[in-house]
Amino acid sequence: MWRGLWTLRARAAHGLRRPCSRLGSGAPSPGSGATIFALSSGQGRCGVAVIRTSGPASGFALQSLTAARKLPPARSARLRLLSDPRSREPLDRALVLWFPGPQSFTGEDCAEFHVHGGPAVVSGVLQALGHVPGLRPAEAGEFTRRAFTHGKLSLTEVEGLADLIHAETEAQRRQALRQLDGELGRLCQDWAKTLTMALAHVEAYIDFGEDDNVEEDVLKRADSAVRGLEVALGTHLRDARRGQRLRSGAHVVVAGPPNAGKSSLVNLLSRKPVSIVSPEPGTTRDVLETPVDLAGFPALLSDTAGLREGVGPVEQEGVRRARARLEQADLILAVLDASDLASPSSCNFLDTVVAHLGAQSTNGSNQRLLLVLNKLDLLPSESPGLSRNMPPHLLLSCLTGEGLDSLLEALRKELAAVCGDPSTGPPLLTRARHQHHLQGCLDALGHYKEARDLALAAEALRIARGHLARLTGGGGTEEILDIIFQDFCVGK
Numbered sequence: 001m002w003r004g005l006w007t008l009r010a011r012a013a014h015g016l017r018r019p020c021s022r023l024g025s026g027a028p029s030p031g032s033g034a035t036i037f038a039l040s041s042g043q044g045r046c047g048v049a050v051i052r053t054s055g056p057a058s059g060f061a062l063q064s065l066t067a068a069r070k071l072p073p074a075r076s077a078r079l080r081l082l083s084d085p086r087s088r089e090p091l092d093r094a095l096v097l098w099f100p101g102p103q104s105f106t107g108e109d110c111a112e113f114h115v116h117g118g119p120a121v122v123s124g125v126l127q128a129l130g131h132v133p134g135l136r137p138a139e140a141g142e143f144t145r146r147a148f149t150h151g152k153l154s155l156t157e158v159e160g161l162a163d164l165i166h167a168e169t170e171a172q173r174r175q176a177l178r179q180l181d182g183e184l185g186r187l188c189q190d191w192a193k194t195l196t197m198a199l200a201h202v203e204a205y206i207d208f209g210e211d212d213n214v215e216e217d218v219l220k221r222a223d224s225a226v227r228g229l230e231v232a233l234g235t236h237l238r239d240a241r242r243g244q245r246l247r248s249g250a251h252v253v254v255a256g257p258p259n260a261g262k263s264s265l266v267n268l269l270s271r272k273p274v275s276i277v278s279p280e281p282g283t284t285r286d287v288l289e290t291p292v293d294l295a296g297f298p299a300l301l302s303d304t305a306g307l308r309e310g311v312g313p314v315e316q317e318g319v320r321r322a323r324a325r326l327e328q329a330d331l332i333l334a335v336l337d338a339s340d341l342a343s344p345s346s347c348n349f350l351d352t353v354v355a356h357l358g359a360q361s362t363n364g365s366n367q368r369l370l371l372v373l374n375k376l377d378l379l380p381s382e383s384p385g386l387s388r389n390m391p392p393h394l395l396l397s398c399l400t401g402e403g404l405d406s407l408l409e410a411l412r413k414e415l416a417a418v419c420g421d422p423s424t425g426p427p428l429l430t431r432a433r434h435q436h437h438l439q440g441c442l443d444a445l446g447h448y449k450e451a452r453d454l455a456l457a458a459e460a461l462r463i464a465r466g467h468l469a470r471l472t473g474g475g476g477t478e479e480i481l482d483i484i485f486q487d488f489c490v491g492k
């Protein structure tokens with residue numbers, strides 16, 4: 001409804017920026033046989049740093065640095081003196097671990113060196129590994145790419161791992177862990193099994209026809225499997241935007257008349273001074289946005305200019321930008337000064353809020369709204385004096401913090417509806433890639449139903465199955481691997 005209301009006034013579009021940094025260039029193609037090494041823990045001074053290797057020369061590297069004839073027992077930590085294989089200069093006393101393939105993260109022979117986390121120790125051990133024949137530094141994401149190549153992780157699990165490394169909020173962490181655990185992959189495999197069964201039925205009918213001993217209802221069973229699959233895919237596709245919001249942040253816009261306390265609320269929720277707060281109405285002119293963790297959910301929080309008419313050209317432009325931003329909101333935090341509800345700008349704004357809430361309940365607009373009456377501290381405590389006709393709202397004082405807990409709880413519920421609840425709901429589609437393949441699969445099922453002969457119907461089922469296979473990393477996904485593995489840092 002706000003979209004509708006504001007469309008007439010402003011149509012400017014703004015893109016959501018993904019709060020994610022991409023480290024390093026694309027990982028090289030695996031399978032070169034080289035043994036790679038990298039610092040796998042974070043950069044900088046720390047108690048313990050983990051350096052690891054993967055590839056056929058891992059055992060040799062471990063023996064070279066520990067000057068030992070024998071490898072330590074598999075998957076068991078041992079304290080060893082590390083020294084440079086060329087100069088034999090001691091580097092550190094460290095824990096070392098040996099993971100013979102295929103029972104390792106990458107599926108190859110791997111070694112780990114848990115060294116003291118000083119920069120000189122780390123660079124000394126990395127240099128020493130560089131002196132071992134057959135070893136080279138790893139590229140970004142190369143360990144994970146090798147794990148994928150050796151079948152240790154499916155593509156959706158790789159994406160879950162990347163999301164887990166980038167997770168900044170509790171909800172993102174839960175979702176990423178579920179995906180890393182293979183939930184989405186398993187769901188796709190179940191769907192693929194259903195498709196394979198349907199395809200087998202259609203092919204049996206093509207091969208053996210009515211004359212042979214093929215059960216009569218074999219085509220009916222294929223049709224019914226396809227119908228069931230269409231319903232399941234449709235449900236997941238309708239939820240697709242939620243998973244993507246969970247990954248990149250819901251768009252939460254704070255709006256209201258001037259001086260209502262919008263900037264104060266943005267600063268309170270983000271726990272930092274994002275916006276200037278002042279008693280002068282019309283202080284905020286531009287849209288100010290900040291990424292925040294709102295009640296465990298990722299959000300891009302926008303402060304906007306106070307909405308009012310009859311102002312100068314600069315403030316007018318601010319109001320235009322505020323309205324344009326409102327068009328894009330997943331959730332609107334509508335703020336009013338509880339002690340100033342009778343002013344013309346408050347009344348106008350309240351009318352729009354009421355219209356929005358009405359539209360939300362009648363036509364199910366997916367743009368959600370929470371009405372916040374701020375400056376609770378200015379109301380008489382005995383009788384707050386609010387009209388009975390006031391729509392559902394939350395009372396808050398940005399000054400004293402009263403009402404903040406209730407607001408955060410309401411935000412948690414709203415954002416769970418906007419982003420999906422990763423604790424309870426079905427596995428979410430967190431990437432446009434997932435959506436693309438599920439849509440491709442659904443389209444192919446549509447072609448199955450329209451096919452004029454059984455050969456075309458069978459081909460449509462094969463195309464549908466191909467989309468599901470590509471979603472989890474089966475054939476034909478090479479072109480997107482570079483993009484996905486760029487999300488990893490060196491050492492992962």
Ligand SMILES: Nc1nc2c(ncn2[C@@H]2O[C@H](COP(=O)(O)OP(=O)(O)OP(=O)(O)O)[C@@H](O)[C@H]2O)c(=O)[nH]1
Nearest residue numbers: 259260261262263264278279282283284306398399
């Ligand atoms: N008493 C009281 N004053 C508040 C509260 N919240 C904000 N204020 C004051 O109200 C004035 C306006 O606050 P802002 O946060 O700048 O309001 P705004 O809605 O961003 O204002 P514009 O930039 O004009 O749109 C400032 O003097 C704040 O200190 C509150 O809960 N109680």
